[in-house]
Every structure is written in structure tokens, then in C-alpha cells.
Amino acid sequence: MKLHNFNSGPSILPQPVLEEAARAIINFNDTGLSILEIGHRTDWFQEVLNEAVTSVKQLMQLDDAYEVLFLHGGATTQFMQVPMNLLDDGETAAYCDNGIWGNKAAKEAALFGNVQVVADSSDKKHTYIQKEFNIPGNAKYLHLTSNNTVEGTQWHSYPETSVPLVADMSSDIFSRPADFKKFALIYAGAQKNMGAAGVNLVVIRKDVLGKVLRKIPTIMNYQKHIDAGSLMNTPPVFAVYVSMLTLRWIIAQGGLAEMAERNEAKSSLFYHTLDSLPLFTGTVAKEDRSQMNAVFFLKNPALEVPFLDLCKKEGMIGVKGYRTVGGVRVSMYNALPLASVQAFCDLMKQFSSKNS
């Protein structure tokens, strides 16, 4: 049976990336060694890291004001690491609480300084993005989550702000072009659009560093990672390698403009189908719908289990909604083909016909 992988993360990766990664597990670049067995201070790995960093800078069109790091952990690590590096005791940071992950990020930041939640869409279960708000003038930065994986919302244009802008882009990184120079810091766990779980991409505009008095543990100190070129300690070698391959694939496909076109085509097809079928209902505000994660429900809750069972039977993987939200969620990351979305839409139509 043909499987369609709608996992929310870890999620579908491009087939050529998987094939190259499998080869490298046995014989990396004809070295006769596995990618798992090579030293991280070899020229071999340095080339992998260099290509990964260069690819990020190229795709984001960043100049030398920015540094690109690949660090251990996932976005949850960055929830702590960002304020540890940027927010001193007694200082204030502004956070947008437009979803479960932004909410968690704000809570971690509160361990390091004062957190002011400037936007909060929890009044409607985070089914929209609160985009109008006031930022305290003394805020060290404004933190937002560019795409809410769980709730299915996405910022379609970023706020104008005079304070440094920090974004968790874990679930829509490299899905579309943007003016990335608006950001002082961007972080993303790799396991959605850019690789395997176990590595974080962190992009930093260097001028925001070195301003806190706190003693930062070495392994958490961005500046020390910059000084060591992401090689302060043994990096997650294989995860960095898979990110490099995925970035290479994105560039070869045509870069972020091409990714945006594909993602637009997939999400348009999906939402058009959703809106055309009265059996289903999307609860997210239309203007804030995510191109990456579509969350929806059966109007008749009794039909949810039969629908999810049908999905399973037909090879639709990972479409059960997040445990706190329920319903159905289809994730349509870069590597997901349009054909999978078409297959899912056909299934929705088929289920609708039988149950209307």
C-alpha cells in the first residue's frame, strides 16, 4: 500500500535525502567509513557543516551580521537558551502566546527575567493569531512562533517592531521566502522541514549578544558556539548531515520561492476541499490558516473515529489531532507531494458521500 506521511514532526523527508543518508551510514562520500564513525573535527565533517551553514545563509539571504549555528536539542531547548542569553534578571521580554509552544516558551523565559505576554489568543483556543498588540518600550525582544503546529495557525506577515524580533520557526522554516533580516534571532528544531530530530538551527544577529551579566553555562552560550564554529563539543553529526542534505535538496528544487509555490498549491487544494464539504469544519480563522498544518473536525463528533479509521486503512499516516486539541490534523511540509494531499482530499470526498 502506498503510504502518505502527514506526520507533524518528525515528518516526511525528501526521498533522495533518505537514500543518500542510508548510503552514508554504510559508506560516507566513498571514505570507506560510516557518517556515524567519522570524527567531527575532520575535513569531511567540516565540509558538511560549511555547506549547511552556507545553504542557510543563501536561502535566507543573510549577510555577515548573522551567524548560523547547529546545536544539540530541539526548540524546547531554545525556550530556555534564548532568554538565558538575551534576557537579564529584572529585564523584560515580550512574548506572543498564540499557541501551546509560544506559551511554553514564555514560561521558560519567566525563569530568567520579566515576561510580558503581549498577545494571547487563548480566549478562542488559539484558533487565530492575535496580530495587534503593544510592546513595552523597554522590551529586550519580542518572541513569536511563526507557525503553530498544534493549532494550525501561521503568521502570514511578520509584525513591524522596533525591538529585536525572535522567532521559533520550527514548523515552517524554509517553507517560503521572507525578509529574514527583520529577525534578531531565529531558531528551529530540524525535524519538520529541514531534517531529522536531534539538532537545532539557530540564526543570530551578532549585535544582540554579550549584553547580559548572567554567567551562562558554556554549552548554552551562543557566543562560545560562534567562537568555536558550532564545534565547541561533539555536535549531533548525523542530524547536521541530514539537515545539510535537506537544504541541498531545497536549493536544487528551486529554493524558497519554489517551496512556497508548492506549499501554496497543496494548502489551497486542501482548504478548498475542506470548505466544500459540509461534513467537515475548520475552526481556525481563515486569514490565519497554516500552510503547514491544517487542523479540522468532523461536525458530527461520532464520525471522527470512523474517519480516522478509514485514514489508517488507506495509508494516511499521522492525521490524528494533537492530544490537547483533538480532531484531525494533516501536516503538509515541503517534502510532502501534492499527490498525497490529492489522495487525502479524495478520501474526504469519498467519506462525505457515504456519510451525508
Place this chain on the structure above:
Amino acid sequence: MKLHNFNSGPSILPQPVLEEAARAIINFNDTGLSILEIGHRTDWFQEVLNEAVTSVKQLMQLDDAYEVLFLHGGATTQFMQVPMNLLDDGETAAYCDNGIWGNKAAKEAALFGNVQVVADSSDKKHTYIQKEFNIPGNAKYLHLTSNNTVEGTQWHSYPETSVPLVADMSSDIFSRPADFKKFALIYAGAQKNMGAAGVNLVVIRKDVLGKVLRKIPTIMNYQKHIDAGSLMNTPPVFAVYVSMLTLRWIIAQGGLAEMAERNEAKSSLFYHTLDSLPLFTGTVAKEDRSQMNAVFFLKNPALEVPFLDLCKKEGMIGVKGYRTVGGVRVSMYNALPLASVQAFCDLMKQFSSKNS
């Protein structure tokens, strides 16, 4: 050319582990999906995690007083995470400084409480293990590094102590049986004897937790990871999987007794050869020599480059000494066959004959 992988870490892994991992990158357990594409909350990954945890408990003969975690990062992360969880402001921890990594661990701990360095072998460039020392009665724990990867020394029996014993076992974990119940906490980056870079094994006796008043960032909080069964956030799925395969391999080979026998055979052969060839000199105290990492020098420094060149030409990988130590280092982890040590010893003899 046949390669012999003496890398200090990331380092050689068992061939069957590499082959299984490569297959899983394309098709994990006949699911039709890659191990990189499956959700971490699936039964599929839960089984991987369960087997990894059970294997650790079996190999270490641990009872339910202990918890086994697989966490993001490497040992350097634990240098911070251990004191963050166990050492409150104003409290004292005892550290053994018998090598570069123990020294770094002590420095990180000093950010969280008082550190008393109770053993220090830096007077002789860490070429021995200081094993006699006094521990302050109020110490929250004693920290040691079981094997010093860089300097080539190893604890061959662990100290008796009334304070909780904490060990960084990154470079000799699962290389030999021991009474692991002597320890309150054991941690190890996986990339030597138990897998790929990007995951930490942390074994904790639960009664040492919950005693600090500090607010611990969620992602660093051992107790929260225990409560969530290592699934608080997306774990480094592939790295955990490779650890599980490596643990499965160790058990299938005969467990820690068998590993110890092999490691004893390899290191005996190597050190016997070293001691028999006047061209070479080992600087490490004989009683503290490591079975994992043998560090030695050419008595005539002018011969070092020619020897390293010959090693390279003959496919001996990763034998250059650590940058701060120099000389030659051969790492002989579990997965290294005796034949590789034999080949290296033959090369030493050949070089000796030509240069004596």
C-alpha cells in the same frame, strides 16, 4: 584498502548496527516509513525506547531505584545539567580533576554552587589518576570521569565513598562489568561505545532528585524527563535508535563480561607491544592505563610525523593525539576488532625495525 578505525569519538560501531540503521533509514521495521519520518509518540518508537531502557537496566543490573533517560546533547550538556539538578547555591560538590573533561565539568558546576576539587593530577599533565583524597563531609556528591579519553587513563576500581557518586562514563561505558549500584548518577555521551553523537544516556538513582530549591528550566529537569518517560519533547529519535541497536549487539555478543574480555585482550596486546618497542614511550602510569584510549609518544619527536604519515598510508584512522596532548592515540572501543589492534601493532614493529 582495509581501514582500521581508531577514532576517539565519534568512533567505530559494530557493522551489523550500521547495516540495520541504513535499512531503517529507508524502511524501518517494514513500516514502509523511514526511522527519520516516524512520530516519537508512536508505538514504533516507544518500543525502541523501551528496549533501549531495558537493555541498559539489564546490562547494569539496576533495580527500580534507578531511572534511565535518553536526552539531547553530549556529556558537555551534563556538565551543566548535573549541578543544576543536584547542587544548590551555597552547597558544595567534590570533583576529581584527573583530566580535561573532569576539569571542564568542575568549572561548569562552579556556576551553580561551591566546587571543591579533591583530586588533581595536573601536576603530571594528568598522566595518572589521583585515587587517594578526602571528601568534605558536607559534599552533595563526588564527581569523577571513569575514563579520560584525552589523556588515556582509567579508573580500574571506583572509590568507596559515603557521598553520592556521580560519573561521566562517556568513553568507557559498557566496556566492562562493574557494581553500577555504587553510583547515584551515571551519564555518557553515546558516540563512543553506545551509538551515534547526539544523545546522552543518564542513569539516576531517584532518591537524589528533588532536593534543590533552584527553579530548573523544564528541558533540563531530570524529574520532568522521568515523569514523561524521556518523551517530554521530541527526542533525538535516530540517535536513540542507534543506541538501542548497539545495546542489542552488546547483549547478543555476551554482555559486559564478554566486552571486558575482548577489551582486555586488545589492550594487553597493545600495551605489551608498546612496552616491547624502545622507539615508543607511554607516559601514563601503568596502573592507570586506559583500555579504551592508549596515548603514547615517539621517543624521538622527529619521528612522530613520519609515523603518523605511515599510519595514514596504511589506513589507520584517527590516531593523532588530542590537540592539547600531542603524540599518538589509539582508541579501542567495544566495536574495534582485535585484528585492527594486531594490524596497528604490526605497523609499530615494522616502523621500529626501520628506524632503530
